[in-house]
Amino acid sequence: QVQVVESGGGLVQAGDSLRLSCAASGRTFSTYAMGWFRQAPGKEREFVAAVSRSGGNINYADSVKGRFTISRDNAKNSVYLQMNSLKPEDTAVYHCAATGRVDSGFLVYARFYDYWGQGTQVTVSS
Numbered sequence: 001q002v003q004v005v006e007s008g009g010g011l012v013q014a015g016d017s018l019r020l021s022c023a024a025s026g027r028t029f030s031t032y033a034m035g036w037f038r039q040a041p042g043k044e045r046e047f048v049a050a051v052s053r054s055g056g057n058i059n060y061a062d063s064v065k066g067r068f069t070i071s072r073d074n075a076k077n078s079v080y081l082q083m084n085s086l087k088p089e090d091t092a093v094y095h096c097a098a099t100g101r102v103d104s105g106f107l108v109y110a111r112f113y114d115y116w117g118q119g120t121q122v123t124v125s126s
Contacts, residue, residue, distance in 0.1 A: 002026050002115040006096045009120030012086055016124070020081040022096030022117060030054075033099050033107055034072060034079040038092035038122075048094070049081060050107035057104045063089075086124045093119040 008020040024032065035050035049070040050059045058070060069082040079096065097113035106112040 002032070002098055002100075004096050004098055004115050004117035006094065006117040006120040009094060009122045011123045011125065014087055014124055014126050016086050017082070017084045018086065018122060020083065020094055020096075020120060020122070022079045022081075024077050024079070024096075024098050024115070026077070028100070029077040030074040031100060033101070033104060034070075035097045035099075035107055035113055036070060036079075036081050036094060037097060037110055038090075038094045039119075040089075040092040043092075045095075045110055047108045047110070051079065052104040052107065053102075057107065059107050061108075083122070086122075088124045088126045091122060091124050093121050095119045 003025040006022050031053050033053045036048040037045050038048050039045040047061050051070050051072050067085045072079040096117040098115040099113040
């Protein structure tokens with residue numbers, strides 16, 4: 001019942017920036033925690049960043065800390081991932097996810113999320 005759609009991926013060079021957007025349906029967006037995960041070819045899905053429903057709790061994977069910024073705009077039912085200083089190892093399909101669960105202690109775990117977008121491809125050339 002919650003639709004999640006990502007956009008903003010593309011092909012960039014190392015050091016460039018991209019901003020991914022994720023739009024979620026529903027009138028209760030502000031009650032959903034949102035997360036970003038990525039999956040590279042031949043690799044397992046990994047956590048990237050997450051923000052609690054209130055915005056008070058934010059988590060980043062060590063690999064992106066200091067380079068990526070997650071934010072949300074509840075008025076637009078959207079969450080964003082600003083990606084700066086991109087590296088070739090950031091190449092992956094990026095998925096946005098949403099969960100209505102209230103416990104923010106599990107935001108880094110994919111199984112905590114109930115709704116997933118189709119993914120958007122990010123390719124970073126060297």
